[in-house]
Amino acid sequence: MHPNTCVCEVCEQVDNRHRVIILQHPSEVGHSKGTVRVLQQCLTRVEVLVGESPASFSQQGLERLLTGTRTGLLFPCADSQPVESNAAGQIDQWLVLDGTWRKAAKILHLNPQLRQLPCFHFADPPASHYRIRKAPKAGQLSTAEAVAYLFTLTEPATDTEPLLRAQDVLIRKRLAFVPDHHKTKDHEAPDPELPGSLTNY
Template sequence: MSREYCPKCGYPLVVCLCAAISPMGCDVDIWVLQHPDEASHAKNTARLLPLVLPQTRILCGESKTDFVDVQAELTARAGPLYLVYPQDETSEPDIAPCSAGAGQSGGRPLLLLIDATWRKALKMYHLNPWLHGLPRLSFQPQIGSDYRIRKAGRSDSLSTLEAVAHGLQCLHPGLDVAPLLAAQTAMVTKRLAAMPAQVRARYRES
């Protein structure tokens, strides 16, 4: 018997998230370069973004040739653009510090993110040298990730959704990102509840 899906949120009915989804207004565009493996991953958080931020675009691919059209669009686009990606310890200070304002002239700001496991995100970054020259927005989270249903490659790792929430607050200090975090919390809670007890026990309880 095939699994039934909610026509609104797109999740299986057993983990329908509609009750936890509250679209929020924001003048920042979100583009996500998504590794193909993430597109069908049940625990992926990027798929939550368009439900809360309708201006989100999910762009699937891995190498430079997969994103030729994306590069052309970004080149032609007006407005400040920031790649949300952690700085190396040896890198210069952030090009786009967390005090950066979104009110620059020329168009809406855009946050560009890579959606993948840490190892695959690093590979995608190296496969796409056009990303290296973009202004970068990086930050040190004040609190740890609440995304406890997938293993992280770094102690300071955030889910893609959490990275968006932090990025938005960097551009708009004081912005209420609760709708984003509530959607992720609901997804995590329902995924855990749907797991067999022996599987659920493997994950860290909050």
């Protein structure tokens, strides 16, 4: 990660009530476009596990984190329910996948135990402000945006603006290093499979 894309100085604490467990694809680690580090810097209750296979997550204690706790998976599945539904009120902590759409789906495919968790999606997600890369589809969000909107719905008393402000600083710093010939109108040329891309939630 380029030192000039560090956003530590603008990260303010967000005292989230629900713990967030992020399963991050290895290709996203240390990438200057990634927003998980915003969550790590701001949230008081967050765990980040890096991997792809069940063995890698097991070694990092995923089973322990899931035991005895009602965990919801934020990922649009065939049987997923809207976060806006009453069912989300029964969730104690949230599991979020971080990676491109294809790589996040691969994590889910390789870890069938995750499908045993109740799945949730956003019925009406906000527009993304992650201008580094154009979203391949409407409704896709960065991981930081997804978690911020999740808390807006499930714990409205929590101020999520620090997450969005830190992401905005990250975007502005990152775009400052992008050559003009790699930019479209106000961001880099879209590529849905490069790290830092957006994902449906």
